[in-house]
Every structure is written in C-alpha cells, then in structure tokens.
Amino acid sequence: MSEPGTPTRLIVSADSILRLPRHIKLRHDAGRGRWIILAPERVFEPDETSVEVLKLCDGERTVGAISTLLAEQYQAPVDVITADVIEMLQDLADKGVLKS
Amino acid sequence: MSESTVKETKTGEFVAEVDTSCARAPVGLLAELTHRCPLQCPYCSNPVDLERANTELSTEDWKRVMREAGQLGILQIHLSGGEPTARRDLEDIVEEAARSGLYTNLITAGVLLKRERLEKLRDLGLDHVQLSIQDVDPENADRIAAYKGGMDKKNDVAKWVKELDMPLTINAPLHRQNIDNLPAIIDYSVKVGAGRLEVAHIQYYAWALKNRAALMPTREAFMKTAEIVNEAKERLKGILVIDFVVPDYYAKYPKPCMGGWGRGIINVTPSGKVLPCHAAESLPGLEFDNVRDRALADIWLNGQAFEKYRGTDWMKEPCRSCPRKEIDFGGCRCQAFALTGDAANTDPACSLSPLHEEWAAKATEESHTTDIPEFIYRRMGAAATAATE
Numbered sequence: 001m002s003e004p005g006t007p008t009r010l011i012v013s014a015d016s017i018l019r020l021p022r023h024i025k026l027r028h029d030a031g032r033g034r035w036i037i038l039a040p041e042r043v044f045e046p047d048e049t050s051v052e053v054l055k056l057c058d059g060e061r062t063v064g065a066i067s068t069l070l071a072e073q074y075q076a077p078v079d080v081i082t083a084d085v086i087e088m089l090q091d092l093a094d095k096g097v098l099k100s
Numbered sequence: 101m102s103e104s105t106v107k108e109t110k111t112g113e114f115v116a117e118v119d120t121s122c123a124r125a126p127v128g129l130l131a132e133l134t135h136r137c138p139l140q141c142p143y144c145s146n147p148v149d150l151e152r153a154n155t156e157l158s159t160e161d162w163k164r165v166m167r168e169a170g171q172l173g174i175l176q177i178h179l180s181g182g183e184p185t186a187r188r189d190l191e192d193i194v195e196e197a198a199r200s201g202l203y204t205n206l207i208t209a210g211v212l213l214k215r216e217r218l219e220k221l222r223d224l225g226l227d228h229v230q231l232s233i234q235d236v237d238p239e240n241a242d243r244i245a246a247y248k249g250g251m252d253k254k255n256d257v258a259k260w261v262k263e264l265d266m267p268l269t270i271n272a273p274l275h276r277q278n279i280d281n282l283p284a285i286i287d288y289s290v291k292v293g294a295g296r297l298e299v300a301h302i303q304y305y306a307w308a309l310k311n312r313a314a315l316m317p318t319r320e321a322f323m324k325t326a327e328i329v330n331e332a333k334e335r336l337k338g339i340l341v342i343d344f345v346v347p348d349y350y351a352k353y354p355k356p357c358m359g360g361w362g363r364g365i366i367n368v369t370p371s372g373k374v375l376p377c378h379a380a381e382s383l384p385g386l387e388f389d390n391v392r393d394r395a396l397a398d399i400w401l402n403g404q405a406f407e408k409y410r411g412t413d414w415m416k417e418p419c420r421s422c423p424r425k426e427i428d429f430g431g432c433r434c435q436a437f438a439l440t441g442d443a444a445n446t447d448p449a450c451s452l453s454p455l456h457e458e459w460a461a462k463a464t465e466e467s468h469t470t471d472i473p474e475f476i477y478r479r480m481g482a483a484a485t486a487a488t489e
Contacts, residue, residue: 007340009338011338032173036175037106040296041230041269042109042110043108043109043127043176045106046104046105046106049104084104085104088104092106093338094341095108096296
C-alpha cells in the first residue's frame with residue numbers, strides 16, 4: 001500500500017459508489033432476530049430499510065441508482081428517498097462504516 | 101418507506117453502552133489472556149494481585165471459551181491482557197474466535213509484535229487492532245511504562261496495521277503526567293492512519309487508585325481536554341472517531357459501569373475465572389465460577405457473582421428511587437466498595453452520594469499537589485512491597 005497521505009472526509013452524494021470495507025461486517029444476528037453491523041468496538045443496529053440500502057452498497061451501484069430502485073419498490077418520490085439515503089449513509093461514513 | 105435509522109452501541113471495555121434489546125447475552129467478552137506484560141504502567145486495569153503464568157488457561161480451554169462465547173450470542177471478543185501477544189498460542193485463539201463468528205479485537209501495547217505475526221493473525225481472522233500509547237513524547241512514554249524504546253516499536257506496529265489494510269484504534273490513557281500532550285496525541289492518531297482514538301481519562305481502581313496522587317489531573321486540566329476533544333471531533337468528522345472516557349471524579353453522575361452489572365460485558369481472567377467486570381475480584385462476598393468447571397452461558401445467566409448486582413433490586417437509597425437508576429445503574433460497584441466499604445452504596449462519583457463532596461475535595465487536593473509521588477509500577481508483588489514500606 002502507498003502512503004495514505006492526508007486523510008479526507010468521504011462526502012456522500014448521489015454519484016458516490018460505496019461499499020463496506022473488509023473489516024465491517026453486516027450480518028444477521030439470529031439469536032436476537034435482527035441485523036447488525038459489527039465494527040471496531042461498535043455494534044450498529046440498522047433498521048429494515050437501512051439494511052436494504054446497505055446490501056445494495058456493493059461497490060458498483062451509485063447512491064442515486066440505489067435510491068431510484070428503492071423509490072420504485074416503495075412507490076415513493078425519488079428525491080425524498082435520495083435525501084434520506086444520503087443522510088443515513090453520510091452518518092455511517094462518518095463513523096467509518098463505509099468507503100468509496 | 102419510513103425514514104431509515106441506525107442505532108449505535110459501543111462495546112468496548114470502558115465505553116460499553118448496552119440497551120435492553122440485547123440484554124439476553126453479553127455483547128462483548130473481555131478475554132484477559134495473560135497478566136504477563138513487558139510494560140509496567142502505574143494505572144494498569146489489571147487487579148493488584150496479578151495471576152501468574154502457571155495458572156493460565158490452556159490453548160484448548162481458551163478455544164472452548166471462544167466456541168461457547170459464539171454459541172451464547174456474544175458478538176465481539178476483546179483479546180486483552182496483560183499483553184495478549186505474550187501468549188504464543190494467540191494465533192490458535194484468534195482462529196477459533198473467528199471461526200465461532202466473533203468479531204475479534206486485539207488490545208495490545210504492540211512492543212512484542214512482529215510484522216509476520218500480525219499478518220498471520222489477520223489471515224486467521226483478526227478484525228481490529230487497538231494499540232495503546234503512553235504518550236507521544238518518547239522519553240515520557242518510556243518513563244510511564246517503565247519500558248525503553250516503546251515508541252519506535254509502536255510506530256512500526258501502527259504502520260504495519262495500515263499496510264495490512266486493517267482498522268486501527270489508538271488508545272491513549274490520560275492523566276496529569278501526559279495531559280498537556282493531548283493535541284499531539286490526536287495529531288499522531290491521524291498521522292498513523294487510525295480510524296478511531298480512545299482518549300481515556302484514568303479510572304481510579306486497583307493500580308491507578310494506588311497511584312492516584314501521581315495521576316489525577318486538576319478539574320481545569322480535565323475541562324480543557326473536553327474542549328480539545330469536542331473541537332477535534334468536529335474538525336476530524338469522517339476522518340477520526342474519538343471516544344472520550346471522562347474521569348468520573350469530575351462528573352455529576354456516575355458512568356454506567358460495564359453498561360450495567362451482568363448486562364453487556366463478561367470478563368474471563370487468565371486463570372479462567374468469569375467476572376462481571378475486570379475489577380470485580382476486589383469485592384467481598386462474590387463467588388467466581390471458572391470456565392474449567394462450568395459452561396459460560398450457565399455462569400452468565402445463573403452465576404452468583406452475576407446475579408448479585410444485576411438489575412436494580414439490590415440498590416439502596418438514593419439509587420433505589422432515582423429516575424436514573426436504569427441509566428447509570430448506581431455507577432461502579434468496585435469504586436463504591438473501595439471508597440465506602442459497601443458495594444451496594446451509590447458510587448461516590450455520583451453527586452447524590454453523601455460522600456461525593458468529601459471525596460471530590462480529596463481528589464481536587466491531590467490534583468493540585470506539587471509534591472508528586474513516585475509511581476508504584478505495575479509488577480508482581482510491587483503493591484505488597486509498597487504497602488509495607
């Protein structure tokens with residue numbers, strides 16, 4: 001790996017292509033009947049919608065494409081969905097859960 | 101589509117937050133693999149009576165604990181010590197933990213690690229490295245740890261962790277003898293590529309309690325660190341997550357120690373004793389089961405030591421009628437016992453404790469002393485020697 005240089009904040013937009021880094025684990029917690037994200041000294045508990053979004057963060061789709069997909073699925077206005085998805089992903093990116 | 105939300109729970113040794121929805125099984129297991137350590141930090145969280153190498157669990161014992169932890173529904177394992185890399189079978193333990201579905205966290209001082217070993221551990225499933233530093237000033241760091249040349253080794257380890265594409269946390273215990281370097285500690289963490297920094301003011305039990313007068317910062321110095329951390333959190337958003345553990349001597353309410361007794365964290369000592377917290381052996385009247393004799397799940401659910409202070413039924417006033425009783429659980433049982441003689445009393449860190457004023461005044465006095473005592477370093481038998489001098 002090359003020198004990391006000055007680290008910068010990942011700003012999530014409709015054009016962002018995101019994925020979970022190797023050390024972040026989205027998994028179903030069967031014992032407690034819920035989905036969890038395992039991260040360094042953290043456990044995140046995403047709700048159903050967030051889990052759907054995160055599963056679509058595959059390093060190929062853009063955030064915009066994910067939002068369009070969900071907007072169709074839920075028959076909801078795409079701009080509303082996009083804003084919500086970006087907000088949720090930005091929050092997780094700030095906590096180190098996502099990378100571009 | 102409803103608005104999406106993601107709930108966050110901290111699982112670390114000192115920053116655990118536990119919510120009731122996951123109270124059936126602990127979220128985190130603190131595995132003290134050994135009490136051996138080349139460093140001698142005077143605020144070590146290990147008990148004053150350190151367990152000797154010849155009492156340590158075998159490789160097979162630890163592997164069974166990992167399997168039982170996975171079956172119990174534990175999510176994260178903190179491989180700690182002493183210095184966990186002093187165990188030559190760390191690889192076997194990590195491999196079994198990963199195989200059991202546990203998120204594996206190595207809590208290390210780093211000085212014994214080699215790059216090859218770290219790479220091997222990563223390949224066997226190690227998820228995260230937490231590296232402690234004693235200061236960013238190498239000479240002062242050496243003096244605090246009573247270990248020569250630690251900083252160079254830690255720099256190497258931090259570099260290797262990043263080269264190996266693993267997440268890195270820097271853990272910096274804070275006290276009056278390094279507190280002025282907090283801004284440099286934050287800069288250092290960014291420079292080495294850490295994603296997380298744990299700035300932990302010392303918690304005064306065990307070794308730290310013996311050294312309190314040498315470690316306690318003034319209230320003013322503490323307040324300044326809170327300001328520095330808040331500013332850095334904002335400035336470094338998306339770059340460095342900072343967890344700040346406050347000194348409870350200067351808090352209004354006590355911390356919810358371990359996220360509540362027997363609620364979220366379980367601790368296994370080097371010899372296999374299962375504790376509700378790593379300092380629980382300082383309390384009288386508790387019986388500690390051993391993983392050699394009894395299943396982890398049974399101990400967690402039914403063990404006498406876990407039942408003793410689980411929930412709120414054991415509480416006395418002012419806790420019993422307090423609206424915060426399920427927020428902070430009356431604070432820390434070990435601190436309550438050490439300072440009041442009764443573990444069921446309110447932790448004197450709470451401003452509602454009748455002893456709070458007197459206790460806070462003593463801490464304040466110590467924090468202003470100009471005649472700073474020498475450290476009592478953490479080593480086998482050191483506490484006994486110091487007590488008889």
